[in-house]
Amino acid sequence: MRLFYYLFLKPVSALPLPVLYLFSDLLYLLGYRLLKYRTKVVWQNLRGAFPEKGEKELKPIMDDFYRHFCDLIIEAIQMFSISKEEAVRRCPVVNPELVEELYQKGRNIIIVAGHYNNWELAAFALGLQSKFTPAGIYHPFKNKFIDGRFIASRGQYGMKLIAKQETKAYFEANQDKMDAIMFGADQCPHTVHKAYWTYFMSQETPVMFGTEKYAKEYDYTVVFGHIRKLKRGHYEMEFEVITDQPRSLPHGEITERHTRMLEQDIRKAPQYWL
Numbered sequence: 001m002r003l004f005y006y007l008f009l010k011p012v013s014a015l016p017l018p019v020l021y022l023f024s025d026l027l028y029l030l031g032y033r034l035l036k037y038r039t040k041v042v043w044q045n046l047r048g049a050f051p052e053k054g055e056k057e058l059k060p061i062m063d064d065f066y067r068h069f070c071d072l073i074i075e076a077i078q079m080f081s082i083s084k085e086e087a088v089r090r091c092p093v094v095n096p097e098l099v100e101e102l103y104q105k106g107r108n109i110i111i112v113a114g115h116y117n118n119w120e121l122a123a124f125a126l127g128l129q130s131k132f133t134p135a136g137i138y139h140p141f142k143n144k145f146i147d148g149r150f151i152a153s154r155g156q157y158g159m160k161l162i163a164k165q166e167t168k169a170y171f172e173a174n175q176d177k178m179d180a181i182m183f184g185a186d187q188c189p190h191t192v193h194k195a196y197w198t199y200f201m202s203q204e205t206p207v208m209f210g211t212e213k214y215a216k217e218y219d220y221t222v223v224f225g226h227i228r229k230l231k232r233g234h235y236e237m238e239f240e241v242i243t244d245q246p247r248s249l250p251h252g253e254i255t256e257r258h259t260r261m262l263e264q265d266i267r268k269a270p271q272y273w274l
Contacts, residue, residue: 001145013080017233024067024074032066042066049201050270064271071232072274075118080153084128087157091118091125091227094238099180102221103131107244108179112211113225114186114262115274120154122227122237123182127158132180135160137167137210167210171218181220183211185258186273196255200263212254215246222246222254224261229272 012020031037042065046058079087093099102109109132113119127134136154140163141147151161162170162181171181187208189195195206215222222242229235242257243249266273 001143005146005149009077010080013077013082015078017075017078020074020078021071021232024070027070027073028067031070032063046270048203049266051202061271065273068229068272069274072118075233076120079121079124080149082124084157087121087125088128090233091121091235091237093126093129094236096129098239098241099130099132099223102223102244103178106178107221108175108177108218109181109223110211110215110220111180111182111223111225111239112185112242112258113182113227114265115184116186116262116265117227117229117272118235119184119225119227122225122235124154124157124159126180126182126237130180132178133158133160134180134182135162135170135174136182137162137164137184139164167214171214175218180223181214182225183208185211185262196252198252198256198259200259201266207255207259209255211258212246212252215243215254219247222258224258226261226265228265229269 012023032039039062042062043058046053046062050058050061099109111126111134113122123134123136126132136159138161141150154161160179185207189206189208192206194209196209196212197204197206199205200207211222214220221244224240224242226238226240227235228238240261242254242261246254
């Protein structure tokens with residue numbers, strides 16, 4: 001993996017984005033058109049999420065999903081060499097004054113979003129546009145070298161990465177820090193009996209309860225991050241406060257709110273949801 005990183009991954013990441021998108025186009029042709037990579041799974045998921053749509057409506061969504069998915073792979077590689085200026089230019093925050101006000105009030109925040117559009121770039125660019133220190137919950141790679149390179153590249157401008165199993169310890173040790181801790185709202189829970197069940201994208205779905213659990217336990221303001229794609233390689237993030245008083249809400253309310261917000265975004269442009 002070291003040779004792959006230094007001889008291929010790192011040099012390729014330094015190429016201009018228009019050149020990298022040629023690789024994305026090739027990946028789309030090979031992976032989707034030729035090899036039909038996971039097409040049965042994607043089609044089944046689309047049919048389940050949009051039972052009201054016919055084949056003629058779902059086929060363009062599927063095509064656009066694969067184009068976007070290939071772009072995401074290339075954009076993830078490019079982030080090993082991305083500059084501060086380019087990160088902000090490609091994913092500006094629409095309403096930075098919202099989080100600025102929370103920072104001035106001394107409120108730690110949890111930002112919840114989905115694996116929608118380029119969530120990784122949005123999280124990366126956030127720390128360059130806010131006084132908060134961004135911290136993302138992630139699943140460590142099995143390969144220690146790649147895991148280290150990933151942490152180094154994503155953290156080069158101040159972002160912290162917290163291994164999922166260390167989440168509780170991080171909250172305990174950093175309550176006095178001004179953090180913006182980011183949770184993925186749409187990860188599949190490993191233990192569904194502990195998950196919050198709701199109706200999501202036309203199906204009964206287990207939703208991870210971490211956002212609500214930690215917000216209530218440590219009294220964090222909960223903010224939803226809407227991520228929109230403007231054009232190829234360019235996104236924007238807009239924040240919306242879910243609650244500034246998490247302990248005052250009934251069980252499940254925070255989870256329902258951020259689940260509904262994500263669902264609304266997905267239904268507007270389903271091709272951008274991983």
